[in-house]
Amino acid sequence: MSAGERGRLGDVLLGAVGSLGLDLPPEPAARMSSARARLGLPAATKACVVLVDGLGGHNLDQRSGSAPFLTGADRVGSVRTTFPSTTATNVTYLGTGWEGGRTRMLGYSVRAAPRAVVNLVSWNGPAVPEQWQAETTVFEHLEQAGRTAVSVGPWRFADSGLTRAAWRGGEYAAAESLRERVDTAVAELRDPDVDVVYLYWGELDSHGHRHGWQSPGWEELLAVTDAELDRLARLLPPGTLLLVTADHGMVDVAAHERIDLAGREDLTRDVDLVAGEPRAVHLYCAPGSANAVAGRYRAALGEQAQVLTRAEVIDSGMIGPTTPAAAPVVGDVVVAARGNQAVMDSRSQSAASLALVGMHGGVTDAETLVPLVVVQG
Structure with a gap:
């Protein structure tokens, strides 16, 4: 401590x-x-x-x-x-x-179904709170x-x-x-x-x-x-x-410290779904591609972020002991900010969210x- x-x-x-x-x-x-x-x-x-x-x-x-x-x-x-x-x-x-490894409350938004995201603040999405967090x-x-x-x-x-x-x-x-x-x-x-x-x-x-x-x-x-x-x-x-x-x-987070996924083919290739938030991103990837996606994010972000596969997140203990029900909620790749940068996505984020100055989520x-x-x- x-x-x-x-x-x-x-x-x-x-x-x-x-x-x-x-x-x-x-x-x-x-x-x-x-x-x-x-x-x-x-x-x-x-x-x-x-x-x-x-x-x-x-x-x-x-x-x-x-x-x-x-x-x-x-x-x-x-x-x-x-x-x-x-x-x-x-x-x-x-x-x-x-911790989230038991509650499944693993971010601002997470994947709740193969192509569906649930927002764990507004609860816009296919999840019942008492069932999701049991x-x-x-x-x-x-x-x-x-x-x-x-x-x-x-x-x-x-x-x-x-x-x-x-x-x-x-x-x-x-x-x-x-x-x-x-x-x-x-x-x-x-x-x-x-x-x-x-x-x-x-x-x-x-x-x-x-x-x-x-x-x-x-x-x-x-x-x-x-x-x-x-x-x-x-x-x-x-x-x-x-x-x-x-x-x-x-x-x-200043404007020049933001990476926008729009137009970044190297960072969107093999990524089916993006969730989480700009300083704690869950990337849900095409089958078998997680290691390749993680490698491209590590190359792009360097020391600005920890880029971990799902297994690495769980093994590290950073979300606490993880239940079988919570494990699939974790992104195939997780990007955890440890510098000043944030990963934005203007393809899906609203103008209001893209304009936010203060952020959190990182380590x-x-x-x-x-x-x-x-x-x-």
Whole structure:
């Protein structure tokens, strides 16, 4: 682990529940106890877990002056996300404790049928969330034990595919602005029947994608986020454990650092389907061609990316232990950015997605190390 690194993102919710000392079945209880020990969490009576989408540790360090609460002394460590460093994968990693090799949540989009792609954020495609991601969530473990967990987020996510994949088993409390979400979270925590509250905030990520995390507007949003989370910490009921983390960081990718597959016969030959995202690409190839495709991508990208076959991805452990159901979801070739470049595809991507500035998905520390802020109420 790097300096200040305390564990993995999948430990955070598990460890938070483990700190409550609830009477749960042996298997999830053991996982929760181990996660709590890895993170060094104190005992608590309730837990509140906040996920700030897109707030990487590098991003926070570089804008620490705008986040005095989040960067306060003795509060901040870091945890490592799983690959790819993207929302669908890591929100589910947080919500279940399992990496994509078990959950099949292996990117922004993946192949769901020979010629069909499913988007694991919007769920446009041939997949039912509860069937696609069949692992028991942490909230389902709580529900089965007669305990109550609540997700706080925008109304449009109340029954979304990602909520059903990662957070089923809990109740949902809709609130729009961050201030409203903080107020709602506090009200839920004051309910004696509620054990755990999860609060999601996605505006930093949205702004970073459109304008870049180095834009003035991103820093202004960070300051607002920091102030509201400070207020949340001050309003916590006594004995409540607050954990603030993120699903990934973000890098800004300049126009000259983008490779467009359109017109690149060397990079499209034998590739039947392209999925994933620009810094974590799944290439589904014609039978028997994966090694040749991988070789051409290695020649084109050099040190800017790890280019791996499916077997290499699975054997490396970068997506965790992989089940037979998840293995075919992995691209025949996977391109994982480790430099500044991104692989775009103007043949299929919308103009809006091609215009995005901030990106993530790759294997750099800027994308995979995220903060863990621990506050005892």
